[in-house]
Amino acid sequence: MCLLISSANADELSERILPLRERAAVTDEILQDRLDNLVPQLMRRSEIDAWVIIAREYNEDPVL
Numbered sequence: 001m002c003l004l005i006s007s008a009n010a011d012e013l014s015e016r017i018l019p020l021r022e023r024a025a026v027t028d029e030i031l032q033d034r035l036d037n038l039v040p041q042l043m044r045r046s047e048i049d050a051w052v053i054i055a056r057e058y059n060e061d062p063v064l
Contacts, residue, residue: 043051055061
């Protein structure tokens with residue numbers, strides 16, 4: 001299988017890709033929306049009263 005992208009097409013794609021800071025902001029907004037809206041609904045539906053995250057010190061987990 002061969003993938004060919006013309007330079008005009010590549011330029012168009014690169015214009016639609018957000019800079020790193022803007023991508024991080026969009027990702028944070030999506031995560032916050034899920035935590036505010038989706039997670040509480042799922043917890044109520046599943047009858048879960050608490051959500052505990054256990055982490056080790058110096059473990060740089062992206063969830064935390």
